[in-house]
Amino acid sequence: MRIHTRIAKPFITTLVLVLAVWLIALPLLEKSAYQKASATGEPVDLSLVHNAAFLISLTGLVIGLYISLLHTSRYVDDLKTLTRAAEELGEGKYQEINLAPMQNSLLEIRELREALQKTAEQIGDQFTAISKERAMLSAVLGQMTDGLLIADQNGRVRLLNRAAEKLFAIEEKEALDRSIVEVVRHHRLVELWEDTRNGPAKTITMEIGSMHKYLQVVGIPLGEELTGRSMLLFQDLTQTHRLEVIRRDFVSNISHELRTPMAGLKALSETLLDGALEDPTVARSFVVRMDSEVDNLIQMVNELLELSRIEAGYLIFDFLQIEPCMLIQKAVDRMMLQAERAGLTLSSNCPTDLPSVFADPERIAQVFINLIHNAIKFTQKGGWIQVSAYQDGQMVVFKVSDNGIGIAKKDLTRIFERFYKADRARSGGGTGLGLSICRHVVEAHGGKIWAESVENSGSDFYFSIPAVYLENHN
Amino acid sequence: MSRFTLDQEIKLVQDEMLLLGSLAEQAILNSVDALRRRDVAAAKGINLEDKRINDKRFAIENHILIIFATQSPLAHDLRVLAAMLEIITELERIGDYAKGISKVAIRLADDDTPIPIREISAMADKATSMLHRALGAFVSEDLSAAYAISKEDEEVDEQYRTIYRKVVQNMIKNPEKIDHADQVLWVIHNLERTADRVTNICERIVFVVSGELLELDNTDDEDKEA
The missing domain is CATH 3.30.450.20 (PAS domain)
Known part of the structure; x- marks a missing residue:
């Protein structure tokens, strides 16, 4: 039923009731009053009739109004509920809106309820979608x-x-x-x-x-x-920039390193051509120097190739189970002559109870030779170099010490970078690649390489290699 | 005029002061970088930048004076503005130190003699980091940061003394390089002074927050320069 008929109905009923009293009941009552008067001969007294009619219509009116009030108040309550819901929607409390079905209510009110409920659900859905999108966006922004x-x-x-x-x-x-x-x-x-x-x-x-x-x-x-x-x-771009700087330094370093022996070679060959060839003793000494310059160049190119191979991961290691002292002895024997020539004492000190290590003897020898070679270069005549080893947990640590000029603290962490030379004036003919190669070799063994030093009183170079524990060792 | 506009004006001046600080900070770093790379063009660029610093300093000073004249600031606002007037002078001086270093960079560009550049860079990094944080502490009126930063001046002094000794030792060893070493001393002197200026800025922070004018630098300037 439509809202206007619903609300109008009690009024119309009341109106019809009152009209019926006045149009039908009143004439009937008046008529019976006249008949009664003519029968008895008494004068017509209509006041009673009128009073009765008035009372009846008044009662009808009150009853009608009361019914209409009852009728409409239910709808008003429903409307109030809906108004509150709309307000909550405005406040964003869409989740709290859950309207009971108003089956006995008017069609319009029922429609309004449905629309409101649907809106609340849609807003809820949209909110979920938006907050999902927000979460996604903030995840992107955060990450x-x-x-x-x-x-x-x-x-x-x-x-x-x-x-x-x-x-x-x-x-x-x-x-x-x-x-x-x-x-x-x-x-x-x-x-x-x-x-x-x-x-x-x-x-x-x-x-x-x-x-x-x-x-x-x-x-x-x-x-x-x-x-x-x-x-x-x-x-x-800090990292990229740093790499770019390293690359630039690398190119300029390598050009510089290659140019020096080349210039030496050029000077020697020019002198030879200018007449020194005629003097066999001078010529011979020149050719010997040229030979050593070429050796330098070859060593540098080899080290460069080696380094690039290691860095690219192309180098194949030949791991064997081997006694640490054997590694030390081999290296010390190989470097003894050089050390003696430089007026230095080279000794080794290796405890016999060390566990075996898993290593490529050739590569480790290379590391030792590099470290001992450096020690010879940076220790003054009369000094000493000692190679030793000890166990530290799961690792065997090898140590090459000297009492040479030492390394400044600021250089200690950087000396393992390629081409890094702590003291250009004193490092002489080195390529600056040796320690970098050492680091790669040791790391390929699963170990670490580091240095400690006090300036002017000597350096200690350490590298560790994992020890081998055989099943039956315990 | 209403309070609201005075607040806004102060914020504007503060932003300008921070920009001036950024110019001074970058000038110091750039001058040391020019020294490292022996880059004459970059060093000359710092001279131009210094003109910009000076102009900006005057612009800010002007702005503050106009505020004084038109808004009659009181109490805290007055202290902030007065402190900024002082700080921009310090920043302008730091700009001059950068110019001094860049002049040395130009003079030494063709000289192959090694410079203890890594130590000098570390000193410049320390001093500029102090400057950066001190201006931040001024904006947030962070009293404890102000005290902490002024304490760091001692570290810069220590760096100064270490490099100083090293350079003087080189002077004794190679007397023919005394001119060169003298230039290097100029550079570290300027950096050491930069950190001193930062201490002055920290004093202004204390002034803004507490109204007290304190001397945070305990060492006497004459002692240090001797």
Whole structure:
């Protein structure tokens, strides 16, 4: 039933009742009063009739109004429930809206209830979808390695992702609403932001602050939907930049290293051609020097090839189970003559109860020779070099000590980099590759290489190799 | 004018001061980098940058004076503005130190004599890091950071003394390189002074927060320079 008939019905009933009293009951009552009067001859007294009619209609009216009140109040309650639900919807409490079906209610009210319930569910769905999307977006923002900052037209920071938090050492909640200057603290970044706010996207590369971070920064205006906002995207190129610097140094180093023996060779051959060839003793000494220069060159090229092979992982190791003392003895024997020539005492000290190691004897000999060779080079005449070994947990540690010039603290960690020379003036003809090769060989064995040193009183080089524990050893 | 605009004006000046700080910080780092790379062009660029620093300093000073004249700031606002007036002078001086280092970089560009550049870089990194954090502490009015940063000046002094000894030893060993060594001493002197200026900035932070004018640098300047 439609709402207007529903609400009108009790009124109409009341009206019909009252009209019926006045139109039908009243004439009938009056008629019977006249008949009674004519029969008895008494004067007509209509007041009683009128009073009765008035009372009846009044009662009808009251009853009708009461019924209509009862009738409508149920609908009013329903409407109130719906109004409250609509208000809750506005407050965002869409989850709390759960309207009971109003089966006895009016069609309109039932329709309204259904519409409201549906809206609440749809809003719920949309909210879930949006929050899922948000979670996805914030996961992307949080996990991306590039820093990201969004600032509005007035230069207030509106968004800062985790990478950017780290870059500028500030938390997002601290940074929000602050000026971009306060957050990024660098004039070039602020200039970039000013440029992109008023113009097209732009990219710059820069080094930032005392941390020497090397950044590529892209400034992007965010366009029509977010007018005035622009985004700065920070890519940390520190690592790439560092590699680039290493590569540049490498090329310049190797050119330099190759040029020196080449220049020596050229000078010697020119002197020979200019007449020294005629003097056999001079010529011979020249050719001997040329030969040693060529040896230097060959060694350097070989080491370079070796290093590139190791670094590329092409080198094949031939691992054997072997006694540590045998490794030491072999190396010491091989280097004894060189040490004696340099006026140094080379000795070894190897406890016999060490466990065997799993190693490629040739490669380990190479490591020893490199380390002993360095010790010879950096120890003054009359000094000593000692090679020893000891067990440290699961590892056997080999040690090459000398009482030479030592290594400055700042150089200790860098000497294993290729081409690194702590003291160019004193390192003489070395290639700067030896220790780098040692490191690769030791690491391929599953060990570590390190150095300790006190300047002017000597150096200790250590490397460790895993010991072999046989099943029946215990 | 209302309080709201005074707050805004102070924030604007503060941002400008931070930008000036960034210019000074980068100038120091760039000058040491130019020294390392023997890059004359980069060193000359720092001279131009110094002009920019000076201009910016005057612009900020002007801005602060206008605020004084038109807004009559009181109490905390007055201290912040007065402190910034002082700090921009310190920053401008730091810019001059960078210019001094870049001049040395130009003079030494053709000289192959080794410079203890790694130690000098470490010193510049330390001093600029102090500067960066001190200005941050000014903005956030972080009193404990101000005290901590001014303490770090001692580390820079120690770095200074270490390099100083090394350079002087080289002077004794190679008297013909005294001119070169003298230039290097100039560089580390400028870096050491930079850190001293940062200590002055820290004093201003204490002033803003507590209203007290304290001397945070315990060593006497004359002692240090002797």
